[in-house]
Every structure is written in C-alpha cells, then in structure tokens.
Amino acid sequence: MLGETVAALGGVKSAIEIVKTILQAKSESDRLSAIGELQAALIEIQQQAMALQATVAELQDKEAGLRRENEALRQRASDLSRYQLLQFPETGAIAYELKDELRTQGEVRHFLCANCYQKGEKAILQQHERSLVCQSCTNRIYTKKMPPLRISSPDF
Numbered sequence: 001m002l003g004e005t006v007a008a009l010g011g012v013k014s015a016i017e018i019v020k021t022i023l024q025a026k027s028e029s030d031r032l033s034a035i036g037e038l039q040a041a042l043i044e045i046q047q048q049a050m051a052l053q054a055t056v057a058e059l060q061d062k063e064a065g066l067r068r069e070n071e072a073l074r075q076r077a078s079d080l081s082r083y084q085l086l087q088f089p090e091t092g093a094i095a096y097e098l099k100d101e102l103r104t105q106g107e108v109r110h111f112l113c114a115n116c117y118q119k120g121e122k123a124i125l126q127q128h129e130r131s132l133v134c135q136s137c138t139n140r141i142y143t144k145k146m147p148p149l150r151i152s153s154p155d156f
Contacts, residue, residue, distance in 0.1 A: 015041040076120060083112055090144035095125060095132065115139050 113134035116123035125132035
C-alpha cells in the first residue's frame with residue numbers, strides 16, 4: 001500500500017509540473033499538447049486512487065475478520081475458564097469439570113476431555129459403561145465407579 005501511495009503522489013507531482021508547462025507554453029499547440037499530457041496524468045492518478053481505495057477496503061475487511069476471530073477466541077477462552085482440572089481418585093485419570101460456583105440453573109454436571117481442552121476445544125465426555133469417552137478425539141477415561149451426575153434443581 002505504501003508503494004501505491006508513493007506512486008499516486010508521484011503522479012500528482014507530474015501533474016503539477018505539466019500545469020506549470022501549460023502556463024509557460026508560448027504557443028497554442030504547446031498548450032494543447034501539455035493539456036493532453038495533463039489529462040493522461042489525471043487519469044493515471046484516478047486509477048491509482050481507485051487501487052488505493054480497493055486496498056483500503058480489503059484491509060478493512062481483514063481487520064473486521066480479525067476482530068470477529070479475536071472475539072470468538074476470547075469467548076472460547078472465557079467459556080473454558082469456567083472449568084477446573086479434576087483427577088479421578090480411583091484411576092488417576094484427568095478431565096476438566098465445570099466449577100460448582102459457575103454452574104448455571106439446570107446445568108448438568110459434566111466433564112471435558114483434557115486432550116481437547118488443551119487444544120482450546122470444548123468436548124464433553126460421554127458415559128459408556130465404566131468409562132467416559134470423548135467423541136472428538138476418542139480419548140477414553142476408565143473409572144472404577146462413575147461420578148454422580150448432579151443437576152441443579154430448577155426453581156419453580
């Protein structure tokens with residue numbers, strides 16, 4: 001973009017020089033020739049200005065996309081911060097559990113896969129016999145007994 005800006009400014013400088021030539025021209029034919037050069041220079045400046053506008057619009061689109069991506073990452077980080085590391089005492093396996101104080105009304109006690117959590121992904125472990133299984137990465141946590149699933153009682 002800097003190169004395009006410099007080129008546009010160079011075009012403006014050329015146009016100024018052509019205007020000076022027009023003003024100093026001794027004959028009508030010299031003036032008409034210089035006016036033709038000026039028109040060509042102005043067309044070039046206009047094209048460069050349009051290229052700059054396109055570049056600015058492209059950069060604005062990229063900025064908006066980065067802002068959306070940043071907001072999504074912040075939201076994901078905020079959501080993941082609601083969980084704490086948990087070690088199952090029977091087997092030593094680890095997972096992430098929703099912090100009790102952050103559990104909302106009616107939210108079921110659940111566990112996140114530690115592998116997926118480290119990648120910034122929220123993958124809820126699903127109970128399967130005496131294990132918890134991640135549907136995303138197929139990680140399996142074996143437990144001797146299943147932790148009780150508590151549901152916050154709704155206020156009616």
